Amino acid sequence: xxxxxxxxxxxxxxxxxxxxxxxxxxxxxxxxxxxxxxxxxxxxxxxxxxxxxxxxxxxxxxxxxxxxxxxxxxxxxxxxxxxxxxxxxxxxxxxxxxxxxxxxxxxxxxxxxxxxxxxxxxxxxxxxxxxxxxxxxxxxxxxxxxxxxxxxxxxxxxxxxxxxxxxxxxxxxxxxxxxxxxxxxxxxxxxxxxxxxxxxxxxxxxxxxxxxxxxxxxxxxxxxxxxxxxxxxxxxxxxxxxxxxxxxxxxxxxxxxxxxxxxxxxxxxxxxxxxxxxxxxxxxxxxxxxxxxxxxxxxxxxxxxxxxxxxxxxxxxxxxxxxxxxxxxxxxxxxxxxxxxxxxxxxxxxxxxxxxxxxxxxxxxxxxxxxxxxxxxxxxxxxxxxxxxxxxxxxxxxxxxxxxxxxxxxxxxxxxxxxxxxxxxxxxxxxxxxxxxxxxxxxxxxxxxxxxxxxxxxxxxxxxxxxxxxxxxxxxxxxxxxxxxxxxxxxxx
Amino acid sequence: xxxxxxxxxxxxxxxxxxxxxxxxxxxxxxxxxxxxxxxxxxxxxxxxxxxxxxxxxxxxxxxxxxxxxxxxxxxxxxxxxxxxxxxxxxxxxxxxxxxxxxxxxxxxxxxxxxxxxxxxxxxxxxxxxxxxxxxxxxxxxxxxxxxxxxxxxxxxxxxxxxxxxxxxxxxxxxxxxxxxxxxxxxxxxxxxxxxxxxxxxxxxxxxxxxxxxxxxxxxxxxxxxxxxxxxxxxxxxxxxxxxxxxxxxxxxxxxxxxxxxxxxxxxxxxxxxxxxxxxxxxxxxxxxxxxxxxxxxxxxxxxxxxxxxxxxxxxxxxxxxxxxxxxxxxxxxxxxxxxxxxxxxxxxxxxxxxxxxxxxxxxxxxxxxxxxxxxxxxxxxxxxxxxxxxxxxxxxxxxxxxxxxxxxxxxxxxxxxxxxxxxxxxxxxxxxxxxxxxx
Numbered sequence: 001x002x003x004x005x006x007x008x009x010x011x012x013x014x015x016x017x018x019x020x021x022x023x024x025x026x027x028x029x030x031x032x033x034x035x036x037x038x039x040x041x042x043x044x045x046x047x048x049x050x051x052x053x054x055x056x057x058x059x060x061x062x063x064x065x066x067x068x069x070x071x072x073x074x075x076x077x078x079x080x081x082x083x084x085x086x087x088x089x090x091x092x093x094x095x096x097x098x099x100x101x102x103x104x105x106x107x108x109x110x111x112x113x114x115x116x117x118x119x120x121x122x123x124x125x126x127x128x129x130x131x132x133x134x135x136x137x138x139x140x141x142x143x144x145x146x147x148x149x150x151x152x153x154x155x156x157x158x159x160x161x162x163x164x165x166x167x168x169x170x171x172x173x174x175x176x177x178x179x180x181x182x183x184x185x186x187x188x189x190x191x192x193x194x195x196x197x198x199x200x201x202x203x204x205x206x207x208x209x210x211x212x213x214x215x216x217x218x219x220x221x222x223x224x225x226x227x228x229x230x231x232x233x234x235x236x237x238x239x240x241x242x243x244x245x246x247x248x249x250x251x252x253x254x255x256x257x258x259x260x261x262x263x264x265x266x267x268x269x270x271x272x273x274x275x276x277x278x279x280x281x282x283x284x285x286x287x288x289x290x291x292x293x294x295x296x297x298x299x300x301x302x303x304x305x306x307x308x309x310x311x312x313x314x315x316x317x318x319x320x321x322x323x324x325x326x327x328x329x330x331x332x333x334x335x336x337x338x339x340x341x342x343x344x345x346x347x348x349x350x351x352x353x354x355x356x357x358x359x360x361x362x363x364x365x366x367x368x369x370x371x372x373x374x375x376x377x378x379x380x381x382x383x384x385x386x387x388x389x390x391x392x393x394x395x396x397x398x399x400x401x402x403x404x405x406x407x408x409x410x411x412x413x414x415x416x417x418x419x420x421x422x423x424x425x426x427x428x429x430x431x432x433x434x435x436x437x438x439x440x441x442x443x444x445x446x447x448x449x450x451x452x453x454x455x456x457x458x459x460x461x462x463x464x465x466x467x468x469x470x471x472x473x474x475x476x477x478x479x480x481x482x483x484x485x486x487x488x489x490x491x492x493x
Numbered sequence: 494x495x496x497x498x499x500x501x502x503x504x505x506x507x508x509x510x511x512x513x514x515x516x517x518x519x520x521x522x523x524x525x526x527x528x529x530x531x532x533x534x535x536x537x538x539x540x541x542x543x544x545x546x547x548x549x550x551x552x553x554x555x556x557x558x559x560x561x562x563x564x565x566x567x568x569x570x571x572x573x574x575x576x577x578x579x580x581x582x583x584x585x586x587x588x589x590x591x592x593x594x595x596x597x598x599x600x601x602x603x604x605x606x607x608x609x610x611x612x613x614x615x616x617x618x619x620x621x622x623x624x625x626x627x628x629x630x631x632x633x634x635x636x637x638x639x640x641x642x643x644x645x646x647x648x649x650x651x652x653x654x655x656x657x658x659x660x661x662x663x664x665x666x667x668x669x670x671x672x673x674x675x676x677x678x679x680x681x682x683x684x685x686x687x688x689x690x691x692x693x694x695x696x697x698x699x700x701x702x703x704x705x706x707x708x709x710x711x712x713x714x715x716x717x718x719x720x721x722x723x724x725x726x727x728x729x730x731x732x733x734x735x736x737x738x739x740x741x742x743x744x745x746x747x748x749x750x751x752x753x754x755x756x757x758x759x760x761x762x763x764x765x766x767x768x769x770x771x772x773x774x775x776x777x778x779x780x781x782x783x784x785x786x787x788x789x790x791x792x793x794x795x796x797x798x799x800x801x802x803x804x805x806x807x808x809x810x811x812x813x814x815x816x817x818x819x820x821x822x823x824x825x826x827x828x829x830x831x832x833x834x835x836x837x838x839x840x841x842x843x844x845x846x847x848x849x850x851x852x853x854x855x856x857x858x859x860x861x862x863x864x865x866x867x868x869x870x871x872x873x874x875x876x877x878x879x880x881x882x883x884x885x886x887x888x889x890x891x892x893x894x895x896x897x898x899x900x901x902x903x904x905x906x907x908x909x910x911x912x913x914x915x916x917x918x919x920x921x922x923x924x925x926x927x928x929x930x931x932x
Contacts, residue, residue, distance in 0.1 A: 047573020050551035053528025075589060075619035076498055076856075077505025080532035083880060083899035102884050106859070107498045110620050115593060126497040133499070133859060145526045146589040146620050149559060176526035177554050177590055395547040396577050416531075416547030470520070470544040475577040483573055 004265040011191035013179035024390035025481040035363040047483040053176030057185025064235035069104040069136035074144030079107035092214035104134035137239040138168045148175035170196040190262035201247040207231040209251040211259030215435035246270035257337040264366030276369040278377035281341035282348040314440040321447035322350040333357040334413035340374035347382035355387025400480040425464030429453040499859025500881040506617040508624025514545035515662030517696030520580040525588020527553035537663040550574040554590040581697035585614035592618025613638035629719035647704040658717035670909020682763035704728040714802030715833040738807030741916030774913040793875035801827035820850035
């Protein structure tokens, strides 16, 4: 059954579409078995801290299309992330040697009177002005809690403006309250791209779509060797480039949490095959991923050779790192699939993963293929993980757990989390570039960074001595899941 | 005219979560959608503070709270926050979702107040105003729902005690440094200042002495005035208003003399302090004046401000009167309410004894930049703006000092631009940028 429906203006949120959850405490194997049995239920927290919302994640992808403009239909506070994304955009331009350009982001500034009379007129004016000022090749309109609740008909405005301005003006529905899983915003962004930008293929090309954020280029070398060309989407793409992604030979995603919807949509609507394999993290994962790539691109033999070569180059060094890291304990917090991949990677390095707080859990991806289940792969290959917690960025749980577990090392993927390890005197590492640890070479990159972090204790030791803790003594003595209700893990036992 | 904003430089009403975080050991409890706090934090603030950023308790309103109301959820989050977060003051803030659906947040909060919890609330739904306006709302909420109830003694005035309301924490990236210097100046003339926010303040216990102040001081174009007026009505505390940030020798002295005239402090002692500060301040200016006069490879000769009203006036006066840089167009980006605009225009009309500057009120940064590009000046210019001005500055060969949020391209600890010390720091920072452009 296809979950992609381009006739609908909105994509269903992950809770409904995939049955994704944000609350679970147990073990990784428990979650996998519960997930596979279709018995997964979400657990909610009676106390929670602030998270992120879909609109930010939608913005994160759309705002870096180089010749598009953004209109955020919202009160001005919702535009608080504009500059942060502009900064990321500029750093990425630097890394990819693109000319410096500012992001063209507009906010409709919904005010009190607008919540009574509607802000459709304001939206129209803003779209027109964005068009005049930025001369973009497309305009994306992201929605907000306020515009959603007052019921502005954004879709009809964007349709009208598309005709009037002669460029695609595309609505992207991403009201924050609609989903507890902020990655639903990626799906909204991709839905709007596939629905209104991508054109049906005229021919097949030797390009391979790579759905990614803004990390370094790790795929060109590999794909060139196979006679293909890497086409990174969506950040730093042009509108014209996106129109053609239906012509690609395949789609790779750097993380299925990010690309689940776009990968599946391109396959289901335009027949672009998606690489469905565990991510290329750790030896087993990388082997499996490479072979799947070879199969889909019809380059099985070449891939075998690459695997042989790269492994031969990496394995001796890997042994050295393993010896140095043996017995190191680690706690991890990250988004879903990338978190699973990191667990595999850490285990591959011989690190004892004491637990993980992973932001959400998708029991299945949009392609419906169990082969893509990264957590399942990690558990089968490397064994179970105790203290496996699905937690949408609840720092209070994290602090409580870290205080108990006291690992040698904490690894985080998202901002706002590393501080808590450091305050407890635990060396912490934030990995920004998700491509950094990809593939065989990634194992070595990661090992090196980990050793560096473990070696650099002075800062955290001193910080821990002098910092205050906003959490009560009472809380630090409670079970970390005290506020987690529901029966999410009942069926796992 | 449409009021759209390209390149925002302030937040919505809920942006005052940052004002709450700026009170020592206070924590906001946000009843809003899941992304609000994070977005605000990403624009306003570098670092979590004590209990900001990812620590902020939040209901993360979802569809079911929109449909069925979010009061029960809020109750749970407040209960949890009281147990989990170690704070002296809890401030419940609403966002768009709860204000549009009409949750009775007041009632929920009152139930906890009745149990003797130090908790207050304010309606700060994003669409209702911005964080300049709602800053006064928060102060009002804390005064009416916390100070009134717990202040040990409201009627006994403490001679020489003043409450200082200055720039808005985090919205002013230099708020900590500014409060530090203003407090130092006030103490220099013999006053004791409650600065209420930041590490120079005693936190909630200090707030409880607000009613005992002899008088209040507002150092701001307009935010903070409503709070001073409230305290005048409530506790009969008069207030002295200095309508811009005093930067450098002339304005810091003017500020201190104004405060002195308003109060009962010993005039001679105050004058002695002012003179000693001026002596120190001008010794630096004199020592380096030859640099400013003789550097022959080009220094900025005109300046643009793209700042809020408090900063714009303070910086413009200083740059013109003490550094000799001339004002080009001045843009004020804080959505100044109509009632205060005329007096700000007047400040620019009489910016020096022989010169006026024109000023425009607009929040649309993109529009401002188009304007500056269109009317490019011949002289090398200095832009006092935000991180958004990076490309503009490059393009027109201007020197940029990011002063307004988002600053992003600099990390700020206790740097401040208020007072004598702030004036010196500003000279250093401006010419640091200018000289940094030479190879």
